[in-house]
Amino acid sequence: MVCLPFGCASTKSRMRWWARSAALFATIILLLFSLSFWNRCGGEPGPPSTAAPADSSTKRRQSQLNRDTEGNDLTDLRCDINEEYSIDCKKSGKEVYIPFKFIKKYFEVYGQLSEQHGQPVFHWSHSYGQLFPPEEPYRPDGQFMYFATYNVEKRDRVKCISGPEGVPVTTQWRPSGFFYVIQIAQFGLSHYSRNLTEPPPNYYELLPSRNGASSGATFSWVRDSELNEDVAEFSPANPVTIPVDRSGKSLLMLELQVSSNATVWADLQFRDTALGRSVRVHYVCSDLMIAAQGSDVFVGLGSSWSGYKLFIRDLTVDALKGLGGRGRNAPKLTAQRLRVVRLGVSGGGRLRQLRLASSAHAGQTVQAADWLLRHQTAAGAWTVPVERRLNNHMVLAPDWSSAMAQGQAMSLLTRVYRATGDRRYLDAARRAAAPFNKDSADGGVRTMFQDKYVWYEEYPTVPASMVLNGFIYSLMGLYDLWRTDPDPAGGGAEAGRLYTAGVSSLRALLPLYDTGSGTLYDLRHVTCHVAPNLARWDYHVTHVNQLLVLATMEPNVTQFSTTADRWAEYMSGHRAPHN
Structure with a gap:
């Protein structure tokens, strides 16, 4: 023994x-x-x-x-x-x-x-995954799954939050960084969900007229004829320093119009962290993405823009990303450990808004949705500008589309449409359904399994890869459009047809992903005749959480809940019986 x-x-x-x-x-x-x-x-x-x-x-x-x-x-x-x-x-x-x-x-x-x-x-x-059983049935205007627990901007693969765009820049597959639509959609869905679950934000106004106190600032107040309101003006001869000495509010919100090269800076102190020093973050009128010199971090807001533009900056994230704090050993920077000592502005411009906030989820949600509006192609897609190589047989050239990207973008756009009533978001969601009717070989996201079951590809390779989690996310996006579009002729009916066909395929093919002790990430071993690609525990638990949500969307399909229960047991070491 x-x-x-x-x-x-x-x-x-x-x-x-x-x-x-x-x-x-x-x-x-x-x-x-x-x-x-x-x-x-x-x-x-x-x-x-x-x-x-x-x-x-x-x-x-x-x-x-x-x-x-x-x-x-x-x-x-x-x-x-x-x-x-x-x-x-x-x-x-x-x-x-x-x-x-x-x-x-x-x-x-x-x-x-x-x-x-x-x-x-x-x-x-046995596993490191965490289950999030839904507390209520899935709704297209409710939280998106468990994304209220996400903090996308602090992920290791996020280089920074773009100054001009206000959305994440990813280093996944390209160290220099690029805009990855899946990450941007998740950023928006996370802030949308957190806006529903967290307390309303509280603010600390930094413009003297807004908080009724003398902050030591010496802005010149002028009347903006277009806005018909007073705004704070500063000039190269009149830089302004504002004593703050506040903690607990890490979001800086500024609505800025620039007349000459302007800079907004913030002096920060972090308590009980590995930084062990003060940090100054400079927001500059430049196309620079993010850089650091000593304890100074520089974030570019763009070289020029017209009118007033709202910037929402998380001071903790900017400090962390600028100083290269990534990975498990990075200091845990939080609003509770942050003290804003002072702020300053220099150069020339006008400020309509300057405040610290405990959160700004609504604004960050809209910034992500607006990025989707600006970058959708005429074909309705958001393309990924880097090569993706799954293996030597499955390679995607730059500018490929993704069903997961289309689906999560639709989930965000339909929610913002419901919240704002702005039809631009609904129209973009409608256009996003078009690639689902186009084969992967022709630049779309559709493939057929054994010429019988339609599948929407996260990675539209030829031969097909058939990634499970990306397919389910695409179904959720189609469902959201189907249940949101008030005009069936405008795209709702077509989204419903695509969703229903996808659910039928999932019911038929779901057993192929069950290993008896875990799940498979995709079906490359079937389509490409290579070794199976086992799902890591974080992907396995995503499969379970997705099925739990699908079970609330399709209450008459017991297969989703029973499969989720069995797969959840694998996380505790249970296995299917052997012969």
Whole structure:
């Protein structure tokens, strides 16, 4: 017998036993190899209160473990792994202890040491995904799935938020950065959803006439004849500094008209972060994207524009991205850790608005939707300007379209139309349905599986890739247009037809993505005769969350909820039965 803490198994046990015994590996030696630690494992407190209490069989196994190890010293042991290589283990009586760092990599599981009630505890999990069961049926004017939990602008692959455009610039597939429509649509959907779930914003006005206080600013107040209102004017001979000394509000909102080269700057202090210094962020009239010199960050707002233009800048994001803070070791910059010390303006121009805000979700939602209006092609698509290579057989040349991009853009545009009544957003959503009627080989996003089932491609490769999560997102966009368009002749009926055909295909092909222990990301192994492409846990949990939402959209289709339940069990180590 080969034994592990909290359980034993024959050396000929199948891989299935390992997964099902995941919970029994808790407290595997990773850092502590002392005998006293292992002798008390059976008596340690269990995981947090969310876990179920140990049953009688678990208690018997723990008792047997203590008897097997009692009075034995730990000795070194070489463990041969499938006669391919060996690792250093420990042995105590009948027990063999395998380092968790090996188990973590070998079985792709996760664990962490912590302390509970003064005792060391090892928390084991089979996956790192998080489920978000919908609290109510899906609505085209409601939250978009669980996107209220997203903070797109802080993702590692976001280079910065563009000054002129107000949307993310991605480094995915191109380090220099480009506008990726999926990321921009998710940015908009996230802020739309957060606008529904978070408290209304509060503001701190920085123009003296707005807050009724003397801030030390020396703006000249002039009458704008076109607006018929007073605005704050500044000039090269009259730069303005505004003492602020405020925390908790990280959004800077300025409505600016430029007459000569202008700069708006903010002095920031971050408490208890790895930055350990003050930061000045300069917003300059330039086509520069973002740069830094020492503790100074420079963000370009564009070289010129006409009239007044609203800029919404997250000071924490600009500081983090400008100073190169990315990855797990990046400082955790939040509004609570930020203190705005002072602001200043120089050059020449006029300000209609200058304020700090706790949030600006509505404005950021509209900025994303407006980007979609400006960049939609005559064919109704938003193209991706970089090459995408899935493998040597599946390569997309620059300027390809994506069904996922079309779908998430439609979901954003229809929501903004519902909120504003502006038909430009609805018209753009209608045009976005056109690529669904065009084959991938001809520049569209449609493919057919076995000449029978239509599929809308996130990556419209030839041969088809058939990515699951992108297909479901495209269905949600078609559904939103179908349920939003008040004029069936204007596109609602066609969107409904495309959606219904897609749901039929999903019902037929969904079992092909089930591996019995997880899910597949796509079907390249079927269409391209290569190795299967297993979904990472973050994609697997996306599949489950999407099916849970689809189950509320199609309450008569029980397949979606039953499949979601089964796939959710895979996240806890459950597997389909074997023969």
